[in-house]
Amino acid sequence: MFRIVPATADDTLLILELIHGLAEYERALPEEVPVTAKDLRESLFGEHPAAEVLLAFEGDAAAGFAVFFHNYSTWMGKRGMYLEDLFVKPEFRGRGYGKALLAEVARIARDRGCPRFEWSVLYWNTPAIGFYNNLGAKPKGEWTIFRLTGEALRDL
Amino acid sequence: MFRIVPATADDTLLILELIHGLAEYERALPEEVPVTAKDLRESLFGEHPAAEVLLAFEGDAAAGFAVFFHNYSTWMGKRGMYLEDLFVKPEFRGRGYGKALLAEVARIARDRGCPRFEWSVLYWNTPAIGFYNNLGAKPKGEWTIFRLTGEALRDL
Numbered sequence: 001m002f003r004i005v006p007a008t009a010d011d012t013l014l015i016l017e018l019i020h021g022l023a024e025y026e027r028a029l030p031e032e033v034p035v036t037a038k039d040l041r042e043s044l045f046g047e048h049p050a051a052e053v054l055l056a057f058e059g060d061a062a063a064g065f066a067v068f069f070h071n072y073s074t075w076m077g078k079r080g081m082y083l084e085d086l087f088v089k090p091e092f093r094g095r096g097y098g099k100a101l102l103a104e105v106a107r108i109a110r111d112r113g114c115p116r117f118e119w120s121v122l123y124w125n126t127p128a129i130g131f132y133n134n135l136g137a138k139p140k141g142e143w144t145i146f147r148l149t150g151e152a153l154r155d156l
Numbered sequence: 157m158f159r160i161v162p163a164t165a166d167d168t169l170l171i172l173e174l175i176h177g178l179a180e181y182e183r184a185l186p187e188e189v190p191v192t193a194k195d196l197r198e199s200l201f202g203e204h205p206a207a208e209v210l211l212a213f214e215g216d217a218a219a220g221f222a223v224f225f226h227n228y229s230t231w232m233g234k235r236g237m238y239l240e241d242l243f244v245k246p247e248f249r250g251r252g253y254g255k256a257l258l259a260e261v262a263r264i265a266r267d268r269g270c271p272r273f274e275w276s277v278l279y280w281n282t283p284a285i286g287f288y289n290n291l292g293a294k295p296k297g298e299w300t301i302f303r304l305t306g307e308a309l310r311d312l
Contacts, residue, residue: 019230032231039233050235051228072207072225074175074241075188077195079206085230106304106312117304117312124298136308140301142280148262148273152292156262156273 002097004104007053007065009045012037015053018065022087026122051084054104056097064088066101068108073116081109083119098131120145158253160260163209163221165201168193171209174221178243182278207240210260212253220244222257224264229272237265239275254287276301 007015016037023033043050051069055062067085072078083105088097109117118140121128129139148156163171172193179189199206207225211218223241228234239261244253265273274296277284285295304312 023231028231035231035233043228043233043235050226051230067228067230069228070206070225071227071238072199072223072240074207074223075179075184075191077191077199079199082227084228103312106309110309115305117309118301120299120301122298123300129300132302135304135312137302137304140303142278143276143301144279144285145274145276145296145299145301146288146293147296148291148293149271153262153266153273156259156291 001059002100003057004054004100005057007044007055009041011053011055012041012045014055014062015040015044015065018062018087018089019085021089022085025087025090054101056088056092056101058092058095058097061092062089063092063095063097064101066105068105070112070114071118076115078113078115080116080118081105081112081114083117086119099135102135157215158256159213160210160256161213163200163211165197167209167211168197168201170211170218171196171200171221174218174243174245175241177245178241181243181246210257212244212248212257214248214251214253217248218245219248219251219253220257222261224261226268226270227274232271234269234271236272236274237261237268237270239273242275255291258291 016035019035020033044053051067054066056064064087066083068081068083070079071082073080086098086101106117121132175191176189200209207223210222212220220243222239224237224239226235227238229236242254242257262273277288
């Protein structure tokens with residue numbers, strides 16, 4: 001009944017629904033999540049996919065998803081794996097879907113020779129942080145991400 | 157006398173030297189920086205480049221470099237730009253190379269339709285943080301990066 005499968009273009013609307021579910025969980029404002037089905041189809045299933053998606057199903061129902069892409073480490077001289085999103089719908093939590101999705105991305109990372117598997121977590125998400133600590137993941141607390149958007153990006 | 161150019165495979169050893177310069181600045185231990193020229197040549201200039209490199213020259217002397225790749229935002233449904241490394245050799249600092257490299261990566265990001273340009277900074281690197289704040293970049297202080305490597309990655 002439990003399946004984890006790579007998403008295809010036919011799953012575009014399902015992915016959009018999961019993104020909106022995650023955005024709600026992360027308390028995003030609607031204007032912070034302008035993504036459309038067209039954006040997803042082009043960016044994930046076009047000629048040069050910018051990320052990959054795994055879907056978890058329980059029977060025919062989508063339980064959650066993982067979105068990931070390759071980052072790069074100059075110190076290693078190798079690409080690594082970066083998990084952009086991991087989300088399990090509230091009604092499917094506590095059944096191992098989150099760990100199964102994470103493990104499948106880790107397997108792909110290992111198969112592709114990535115020495116590192118990384119992701120980011122919101123400081124208030126203590127259930128997630130406990131879960132990641134239990135897996136042996138280490139927080140890189142000395143690093144802060146900076147972001148440039150809109151006018152400041154154009155100006156530079 | 158001042159040039160910023162995309163690196164080619166012929167620049168592999170130069171890039172390795174700049175990586176080691178950056179690692180020294182970031183107080184890395186030698187075992188944290190196992191990268192070899194072979195790793196760089198394969199990962200940056202092979203069939204599927206994992207990142208791109210810009211080099212800054214003053215005359216014939218390499219002054220610094222920027223290493224970047226595309227990340228992905230599900231909320232935007234678009235790829236963004238991530239700057240992995242930005243480094244200017246100590247003897248070339250204060251001449252605008254850092255800003256020129258950053259601006260060139262920002263230009264490439266804009267040309268490719270990336271709504272976001274992101275990078276990470278070490279908390280003690282106050283000159284860099286002041287520089288980034290002046291550009292209008294915003295710290296994403298609510299996010300912590302987690303990393304899984306070695307045995308913990310294999311176990312998962």
